[in-house]
Amino acid sequence: MATPEERISELGLELPDVVAPLASYVPTARTGSLVYTAGQLPIVKGELVVTGKVGAEVSAEEAAGHARTCALNAIAAIKAEVGDLSKVKRVVKVVGFVASAPDFYGQPQVINGASDLLGEVFGDAGRHARSAVGVSVLPRNSPVEVELIVEVG
Structure with missing residues (x-):
């Protein structure tokens, strides 16, 4: 069975460097067997x-791709924290924020970009609970932001 790192490579992706914090926080926080990531931007x-806003300057399809990038950045932060993605027993929760035009209601479809990548990388362990929240604005005018909670062992 392929490791999560091998699956990432098979998808034609590369784990990026961990995104440096944009303010006063750390990329991950670990308590017991849980690792929380900071919100990740594309x-x-x-x-x-x-x-820009999804449903105005950014299409839902484009935003889903950017949510995928956010999830890849979160995976990189987790790897930096635990050293080996095979230690991820389960993706417990995904919280996705979508900077939305007033008449945009497709937040779940946008955050599917992140959820789908987690399933591709972690298989059944990538199945998770999730919130997809529409907001008026995100840091740096990003259209999407994604954070993860994972269980490691």
Whole structure:
């Protein structure tokens, strides 16, 4: 059976460097067997790759791809915390925030971008509880932000 790192490679993806905190926080916090990630934006090579509201400047399909990037950044933070993604026993919870135009109601479909990647990387252990929340604005005018809670062993 392939490791999560091998699955990431098979998907044609590469784990990025952990995104440096944008304010006063740390990328992950561990308590017992749980690792919480800070909210992750669609940052690639140190740059926010998109700005704007979903349903206005950013399409739902584009935003789902950016949610996938957020999840990949969260996975990188988890790996930095635990050293080996095979230690992830379960993705417990995903919280996704979508900066939404007033008449946009497709937040769950946007956050599916993150959820789908977690399933591809972790298999059944990637199945999780989730919230997909519409908000008026996110840091740096990002259209999406994703945070994870994972159980490690």
